[in-house]
Amino acid sequence: MNVVVQNIERADQAVIDALGKCGVATVHEAQGRKGLLAANMRPIYAGARLGASAVTISAPPCDNWMVHVAIEQVQDGDILVLAPTSPSNAGYFGDLLATSMQSRGGRGLIIDAGVRDIADLAEMKFPVWSSAVFAEGTVKETLGSVNVPVVCAGALVNPGDVIVADDDGVCVVRREEAEKVLEKARERIANEEEKRNRLASGELGLDMYNMRQRLADKGLKYV
Amino acid sequence: MNVVVQNIERADQAVIDALGKCGVATVHEAQGRKGLLAANMRPIYAGARLGASAVTISAPPCDNWMVHVAIEQVQDGDILVLAPTSPSNAGYFGDLLATSMQSRGGRGLIIDAGVRDIADLAEMKFPVWSSAVFAEGTVKETLGSVNVPVVCAGALVNPGDVIVADDDGVCVVRREEAEKVLEKARERIANEEEKRNRLASGELGLDMYNMRQRLADKGLKYV
Amino acid sequence: MNVVVQNIERADQAVIDALGKCGVATVHEAQGRKGLLAANMRPIYAGARLGASAVTISAPPCDNWMVHVAIEQVQDGDILVLAPTSPSNAGYFGDLLATSMQSRGGRGLIIDAGVRDIADLAEMKFPVWSSAVFAEGTVKETLGSVNVPVVCAGALVNPGDVIVADDDGVCVVRREEAEKVLEKARERIANEEEKRNRLASGELGLDMYNMRQRLADKGLKYV
Amino acid sequence: MNVVVQNIERADQAVIDALGKCGVATVHEAQGRKGLLAANMRPIYAGARLGASAVTISAPPCDNWMVHVAIEQVQDGDILVLAPTSPSNAGYFGDLLATSMQSRGGRGLIIDAGVRDIADLAEMKFPVWSSAVFAEGTVKETLGSVNVPVVCAGALVNPGDVIVADDDGVCVVRREEAEKVLEKARERIANEEEKRNRLASGELGLDMYNMRQRLADKGLKYV
Amino acid sequence: MNVVVQNIERADQAVIDALGKCGVATVHEAQGRKGLLAANMRPIYAGARLGASAVTISAPPCDNWMVHVAIEQVQDGDILVLAPTSPSNAGYFGDLLATSMQSRGGRGLIIDAGVRDIADLAEMKFPVWSSAVFAEGTVKETLGSVNVPVVCAGALVNPGDVIVADDDGVCVVRREEAEKVLEKARERIANEEEKRNRLASGELGLDMYNMRQRLADKGLKYV
Amino acid sequence: MNVVVQNIERADQAVIDALGKCGVATVHEAQGRKGLLAANMRPIYAGARLGASAVTISAPPCDNWMVHVAIEQVQDGDILVLAPTSPSNAGYFGDLLATSMQSRGGRGLIIDAGVRDIADLAEMKFPVWSSAVFAEGTVKETLGSVNVPVVCAGALVNPGDVIVADDDGVCVVRREEAEKVLEKARERIANEEEKRNRLASGELGLDMYNMRQRLADKGLKYV
Numbered sequence A, B, C, D, E, F: 001m002n003v004v005v006q007n008i009e010r011a012d013q014a015v016i017d018a019l020g021k022c023g024v025a026t027v028h029e030a031q032g033r034k035g036l037l038a039a040n041m042r043p044i045y046a047g048a049r050l051g052a053s054a055v056t057i058s059a060p061p062c063d064n065w066m067v068h069v070a071i072e073q074v075q076d077g078d079i080l081v082l083a084p085t086s087p088s089n090a091g092y093f094g095d096l097l098a099t100s101m102q103s104r105g106g107r108g109l110i111i112d113a114g115v116r117d118i119a120d121l122a123e124m125k126f127p128v129w130s131s132a133v134f135a136e137g138t139v140k141e142t143l144g145s146v147n148v149p150v151v152c153a154g155a156l157v158n159p160g161d162v163i164v165a166d167d168d169g170v171c172v173v174r175r176e177e178a179e180k181v182l183e184k185a186r187e188r189i190a191n192e193e194e195k196r197n198r199l200a201s202g203e204l205g206l207d208m209y210n211m212r213q214r215l216a217d218k219g220l221k222y223v
Helices: A014-024 A023-031 A065-070 A096-104 A119-124 A175-200 A212-218 B013-022 B023-031 B065-071 B095-103 B116-125 B175-200 B210-219 C013-022 C024-028 C067-069 C095-103 C117-123 C177-201 C212-220 D013-022 D024-030 D067-072 D097-102 D120-124 D175-200 D210-219 E013-022 E025-029 E065-071 E097-102 E118-124 E175-200 E213-216 F013-022 F024-030 F065-072 F095-103 F118-124 F175-202 F213-220
Strands: A049-058 A078-084 A109-115 A128-135 A149-150 A155-157 A162-166 A167-171 B051-061 B078-084 B111-116 B127-132 B148-153 B156-157 B162-165 B169-173 C048-061 C078-082 C107-113 C128-133 C150-152 C155-157 C160-166 C171-172 D049-061 D078-084 D107-115 D130-131 D149-150 D155-157 D162-166 D167-171 E050-059 E077-083 E107-113 E126-134 E150-152 E155-157 E163-166 E167-175 F050-059 F076-083 F110-114 F130-133 F150-152 F156-159 F162-166 F169-173
Touching: A014 A023, A014 A049, A014 A162, A014 A175, A023 A175, A023 D167, A049 A065, A049 A149, A065 A078, A065 A096, A065 D167, A078 A149, A078 A162, A096 A119, A096 C177, A096 F162, A119 A128, A167 A175, A175 B095, A175 B169, A212 E118, B013 B023, B013 B051, B013 B162, B013 B175, B023 B169, B023 B175, B051 B065, B065 B078, B065 B095, B078 B095, B078 B148, B078 B162, B095 B116, B111 D167, B116 B127, B148 C160, B156 B162, B156 B169, B169 B175, B169 C067, B169 E107, B175 C095, B175 C171, C013 C024, C013 C048, C013 C160, C013 C177, C024 C160, C024 C171, C024 C177, C048 C067, C048 C150, C067 C078, C067 C095, C078 C150, C078 C160, C095 C117, C107 F175, C117 C128, C128 E150, C155 C171, C177 D120, D013 D024, D013 D162, D013 D175, D024 D149, D024 D162, D024 D167, D024 D175, D067 D078, D067 D097, D078 D149, D097 F175, D120 D130, D155 D167, D167 D175, D175 E097, E013 E025, E013 E163, E013 E175, E025 E163, E025 E175, E050 E065, E050 E150, E065 E077, E065 E097, E077 E163, E097 E118, E097 F076, E107 F156, F013 F024, F013 F050, F013 F162, F013 F175, F024 F162, F024 F169, F024 F175, F050 F065, F050 F150, F065 F076, F065 F095, F076 F095, F076 F150, F076 F162, F095 F118, F118 F130, F156 F169
Parallel strands: A049 A078, A078 A109, A109 A128, B051 B078, B078 B111, B111 B127, C048 C078, C078 C107, C107 C128, D049 D078, D078 D107, D107 D130, E050 E077, E077 E107, E107 E126, F050 F076, F076 F110, F110 F130
Antiparallel strands: A049 A162, A149 A155, A162 A167, B051 B162, B148 B156, B162 B169, C048 C160, C150 C155, C160 C171, D049 D162, D149 D155, D162 D167, E050 E163, E150 E155, E163 E167, F050 F162, F150 F156, F162 F169
16 A cells, blocks of 8 residues: 555656746646645745656655655656645654755655755755744654655645746646646746736736726726 | 726825835834734735835735726825735736836735735835735636725725835725824834833833832732 | 742753754754744744743733833843733734843743834844734733743743744753753764765665665555 | 714614524625625524624723623614724623623624633523634723724624624624615525525526526536 | 536445445545545534535636536435635535535535535535535636546545545545445444444453553553 | 653542533633633534543654553543644544543543544543544554643643533643632632622623723723
């Protein structure tokens, strides 16, 4: 019942990196407004932005044994995504594990639980999005699984799915949809550049998007 | 039922600006300890401080259509105050809308819901106080109203009321009370300067405020 | 019933300072994974780290009178620890009280309630760990007690206990255990330095901690 | 600043009673989907349903002095609506105050804070909708106001507004709109009776409301 | 992108009913401690217990249009499972929809949002497990999907999966594992009966489960 | 470090029982408004009321091994008080453990975590006050302690302290203060009986407590 899946497929690294540059809001919109993890998943420091390939962890509450197991499965460009099997805010992860991750090219951590040593992690430029910052220690007593589908902060994440994360939060993109989503995200960005210029010059969204008639049709009254 | 009120009264701009400089805690005290929005209204970056005149938005959940409508009503020195009609943490507002706001002299956003593109907003120096940071997209399907009284984060805000916001949160001052509150706030600040000096020199609040007798009368025992 | 205990024992100042340098996660582990205050106790700015001796306050909700009483009991190297007798997020403490604290050598504040003037406090380098930032004013009507045992954010704190706080949160160490805990914390740090180097060089935790056999014994399957 | 308004207007008692019989969901819809207090306002026992005229209380946190003041203003058919000026879950109200209320014809209590003695209140058939059940005692030290507009659980309530409450929660109806809302509520109920019969007989909402074409137009696909 | 899947597979009805009788705690344990929806999913009245086959709904926030669409897909023995695409506590469902459900043999509703008319639903014996009770009305403007996999209250639910719900909450069983889980649940129940008798007669769990040696080995001290 | 304290002192059983009859609100007031556990500790069914002697459990998150250990220490008239060492809502306790408790004269459970099988527990008349109802299973891997002081839901509970619990929540009385608190509670009840009669007859609290002058002195205005 407790397994480590060793061979997982990943999206193309160039696609992953490019999605990371697009950012969470854009990618979320580009794939039809889906894939966001819950709003309480916040970065431990401002300014990080990344795309990475998910190595998933299903871990017992307050037990970080599986993190050690998962790191062996990490390749350059990967990110850990940890979902506890019961709600926990314990600090599963700190600077030693981050050191190990960085030595393998791991890019960060998404965890619906706690993280600690965040001053050190910020200095190491190791980004974490978590639902808590808490120093509570964990044990190494009970098995979980690595690289199985998990529900993390309300979103289904499969191993090899693409994680996009920045100051706005975290979004997951299905591995098999990554290319298509990137294409749409790029269209969106190109499109926004022109809009930004028009809005900056004083044009109103009401006019730019032709909203006035539809507002009147729906019954909006100006008084 | 869904209206846009186009002509609203505003307080004197000099008064608004001066209230902003006084800061939230001082203004709140100066008007008799009232007017605070709930404590979960937090700034997206540290260090912003402002006074501004409220343009209010009553918006459906996850629908930001009325933001576009409201921006047309914004004048130099205004701030948007958005209250959803049902709890929502969706991201009603991002960098494009902020661009539009800035082009009209809009100073920021108060929203009892989510905001996104916060890295961009921070770079643009466009301050937002919100109850969530979340990239969830919104639709443009249902009408709301602009410049009607709203209850935002537990506080009643009328269009044209003065908003004071800083790292401590957000406070609303009734338009018609703005001058009087400013006067009291200034007295308070003048008064505090002397107190600060005395406390810095080692004098105790117990002595400075003559508290010892009243404490003894109430029955406090030193052991 | 409402008392101020004037003579409390404190741990050795060198031990207190050294514990502060060890940090919350290390000290928490060194004393057997106990003593953490709840995870919602967050610093008002990043980067503060301290050890200090607790002067405790049991205060009525929204009433900061006892803070003034407590400051008289503060010595160089102390920190205030305030627990309200009923849940409150009011702003019990601001820049004037911080000024008074600093003039007496007070190092900071731990409060399971609100704090205000946080921009000023950050500029003054006066660290606060709180469960809320809120400008709500308080009154001075009802007595509490100073230097009695309190439960603050879920942890029992006795006057004279050692407080360790940093970006990870807050930990309390019993005064009488402070030396022993420091010793263990130092062992832990020494121990971690070697581990960090090995992990940085690419060695896996699985090997460094000899976990593979025990994982297999528990039934973990690699597929 | 602290006032008791003694003469307030009330809606017609027959209208108030009739609104109570319509229930919260119906009245909320009938007035255009507005007026609900927040969802955490829950009844202390199941099965109560009422309409009543609001006597409002703005009370300091953990201080129930104003409840005594307010009860003098209560007439037959009234309900107390208490909003604390700072968040509190203290138990402002218990069986003695309920006894006093019942002796004056008071119908219940709406409180965005705590209530206690709920076993007694249930036995007395004195309904309360509150955001907490908590035995924490209160003091009588600080003034508030009675029969001023308050924001209670996110909704503005004026003295004399009509409160409708049942197992679904609490809704406020503006005094001056009460009759019109009752009329619409009754239409709605009449209308629903026929719908209920058709649905009970197996007709689908899709057909009864002619939704199929509009769903297809929006792009819904059956696969 | 918005679809209604019309033909879904269901587990054997006898298996579904039998799982319902086993109850949530037993079924959760029998399938290896997985499948629970979050703890805030509570029944609207005590005493309901059921097994049913999931018809899933992915619905926009505050928009219950898809509920009407989903009811057409309901067969005798089914239950609706609604997950909003953005957090919402609006009241998507009331007595009219319940009437329609009952006319088709629908057994209840699982909803990570609000429900209303709960007094009527209780009288109708139509059970609902929800994260909120709230009368807030919804609109019918935006499409969602029916019978697609959804994440509801933190758990992945596929159409045709088996829902078990009682006063302890809600558990989902994969359709294809239903029979095997039922078998294990029955073993567990048989096993518990004997244990219950031994415990009732005064035997200790410590002895019945042979825990004493293992506790001593781990280092538990009796003092 | 992990201990079971076997010999604890208990208050007099008659005192314990009498405190239970007084109820939570009265006992809390009688001991000077202290001792309440947090407001989220709710009974699993309405109508239970008890006094009992605390057998305390400090338990790891999601691990109920120590409950078995604790039951051996339970005597007639005792109640278990479980505090997890890290926040958890797992279901530590169900009908089998309740059966074991009842066979030893145990009266109930106070737990700052989850409980399950609540339909069975209600039928058995085994009362539980908990912060969650959740079926999540636990393990038996890690030691804790029995009959050591614990902080449960924000309150310090020593083994042998008296627990009073009813529909209003849970209150702890220090063992050594139990008699004195009972005496004061009885005075309070006697005192309340007369007040209740006067209030029922229409006398106002304002008059009965002579509040009018003090209100006027503080500045309350009737308008």
